[in-house]
Amino acid sequence: MRLGLVGAGRIGAMHAEILRGLDGVDELVITDADPQRAAEVAGKLGAAQVDSVATLLASGLDGLVIAAATDAHPELIVKAVEAGIPAFCEKPVASDIGETVRVLRRVADADVPVHIGFQRRFDPGYASARAAVVSGELGWVHTLRATTLDPAPPPAAYIPTSGGLFRDCSVHDFDIIRWVSGQEVSEVYAVGVNRGDDFIRAAGDVDTLGAVLTLADDTIALVSATRYNAAGYDVRLEVMGSRQSLAVGLDERMPLRSAEAGTAWPAGPAYATFIERFQPAYVAELRAFVASVHGMPTQACTVADALAASYVAEACELSRREHRPVRLAEVRQEP
Numbered sequence: 151m152r153l154g155l156v157g158a159g160r161i162g163a164m165h166a167e168i169l170r171g172l173d174g175v176d177e178l179v180i181t182d183a184d185p186q187r188a189a190e191v192a193g194k195l196g197a198a199q200v201d202s203v204a205t206l207l208a209s210g211l212d213g214l215v216i217a218a219a220t221d222a223h224p225e226l227i228v229k230a231v232e233a234g235i236p237a238f239c240e241k242p243v244a245s246d247i248g249e250t251v252r253v254l255r256r257v258a259d260a261d262v263p264v265h266i267g268f269q270r271r272f273d274p275g276y277a278s279a280r281a282a283v284v285s286g287e288l289g290w291v292h293t294l295r296a297t298t299l300d301p302a303p304p305p306a307a308y309i310p311t312s313g314g315l316f317r318d319c320s321v322h323d324f325d326i327i328r329w330v331s332g333q334e335v336s337e338v339y340a341v342g343v344n345r346g347d348d349f350i351r352a353a354g355d356v357d358t359l360g361a362v363l364t365l366a367d368d369t370i371a372l373v374s375a376t377r378y379n380a381a382g383y384d385v386r387l388e389v390m391g392s393r394q395s396l397a398v399g400l401d402e403r404m405p406l407r408s409a410e411a412g413t414a415w416p417a418g419p420a421y422a423t424f425i426e427r428f429q430p431a432y433v434a435e436l437r438a439f440v441a442s443v444h445g446m447p448t449q450a451c452t453v454a455d456a457l458a459a460s461y462v463a464e465a466c467e468l469s470r471r472e473h474r475p476v477r478l479a480e481v482r483q484e485p
Contacts, residue, residue, distance in 0.1 A: 151175050151443065154211045154235075156203055156226055158182040158191040161240055162217035164425060168436050169215065170195045175440060181206045183218070203229075211235050213443040215436070220245050220311070224253045227453075231262045238439040240267040241321065243456050245313060247464055247483060254453045254485045263442040265435075265450035268325045268459070270385075272434035275398035279389050280330045288391025291331060294371040295388040296323035299379035299405075301422065303357065306349040314355045315342065316470070317463040320375045324363075324462040325451060326387060327373075333365040334458065339475045340466035346378050361466050381405035382420025383427050403427075457485070 151174050155166055158180055169175050178197040182188035185201060192199040200206050207214070207229060214230045216223060216239040224244045230237035243266060244250040257264055270276050282288050298319055303309070312318040328334065342356030350357045357378060363371040382405025387398040405420030421427040438448040461481050469476040 151212045151440065152177040152179065152210060153440075153443075154178075154206045154209070154214045155180045155197075155217065156182070156206065156214065156222070157217035157219070157240075158184070158188045159217065162215075163191045164432065165215055165217055165436060166191050166195055166197065168433050169440075170197065172433075172437055172440055174444070179206055179209055179211070207233055207235070213238070213439065215439070216240060220313075224249050227253055227264060228256045231257045231260045231264060234262055236263040236265075236439070236443045238265045238267065238436065241451075241456060242266075242313070242317070242460060243453055247457075247460060247481065250453070250457050250460055251483045251485050254457055257453055258485065263439075263450075264453055265439050265442065265448075266453060266456040267435065268322060268451040268456070269428050269431040269435045270322055270326045271329055271431075271449060271451055272438065273398070273428060273431040276326055276330060276387065279387060279396060279398050280332075282394075282396055283330055283332065283389065283391075287394060288389060288396070289393030291369050291389060291391045293388075293390040294327055294331060294369065295386075295390075296327055296371065296373045297384060297386045297399075298323055298375045299384040300375075300377050300424075301379055301381075301383055301405075303347060303350060303377040306347070309350055309355055310353040312355070313463075314467055315357070315359050315375055315377070316340070316361075316466045317460065320359065320361070320373055320466070321459050321463045323373050323375070323387075325455065325459040327363065327365075327371045328455070328458060328462075329451075330387065330389065331365060331369060331371070333367050333369060335363045335371075335462045335465075335478055336366050337364040337475055337477050338362065338462065338465045338469050340469040342470045350377065356470070359466075359470070361469075363462065379405065381407075383423055384421075385424070385427060454485075 340361035
């Protein structure tokens with residue numbers, strides 16, 4: 151199998167290394183807007199390098215992995231699908247809802263797999279939580295609590311192009327809430343504050359947020375996120391049911407210490423980064439993409455799924471700005 155990779159930055163370099171280690175991937179061809187960066191990654195892994203996306207798409211690919219800047223995602227997804235090449239694209243599909251809807255229109259009827267990179271779907275803990283909900287062992291679910299706490303903010307230059315904390319970070323929680331619960335979000339109420347670096351406020355973003363989501367079956371989901379959790383990278387999901395409850399991320403490396411005397415758990419060390427926490431999920435995600443190139447079904451996040459999570463993020467941002475509950479119907483667009 152011959153795979154192409156567009157983008158050799160931090161995520162792209164990680165994907166390249168994973169792809170080179172997967173069974174069935176015989177060739178990897180890399181391109182990047184920065185040829186030197188592409189050359190460094192390709193040289194390290196023994197992969198090939200080409201000088202442009204056009205050359206890459208014309209090189210006889212079996213699949214394409216997109217890890218380029220967000221503004222390049224829509225065109226690359228559409229070009230791959232129109233060429234009959236299965237595509238994996240890091241989230242988001244596009245920088246705004248309108249462009250995401252346009253991509254969905256272009257690819258909806260094509261018989262070509264398109265996976266969007268929401269790796270939590272491939273984490274064993276989240277998969278177990280989904281299975282517990284589907285099987286009914288928890289009873290009826292009444293509450294979900296989803297948390298994404300980053301140890302420190304990204305570089306200041308990233309924040310103005312990130313889309314904001316809801317769209318950049320909590321969108322993972324919104325996707326996994328939909329996937330685990332099997333329910334759509336009907337209404338949100340969200341707040342956000344700034345108590346850290348001024349560059350986040352200057353970009354019109356927040357560094358800490360909270361949101362209450364009401365799902366279609368009246369389940370309540372509580373979401374929290376921050377850029378400042380120096381204890382470590384803390385990502386968890388709690389699912390509370392009428393019969394039983396469970397938690398994802400409650401392991402020995404959870405960056406949270408107990409205030410109870412005599413309690414030494416968790417033992418640590420805490421997760422330092424999202425790559426460290428989700429490395430196995432990233433491998434499983436790309437393995438599933440390779441399987442889909444071979445025509446095997448997977449449970450990947452589709453463009454339509456990514457759009458649904460983006461609607462929740464958009465509604466939360468509107469709620470934060472206008473200090474009011476927002477129905478999802480207010481931000482949806484016809485695909």
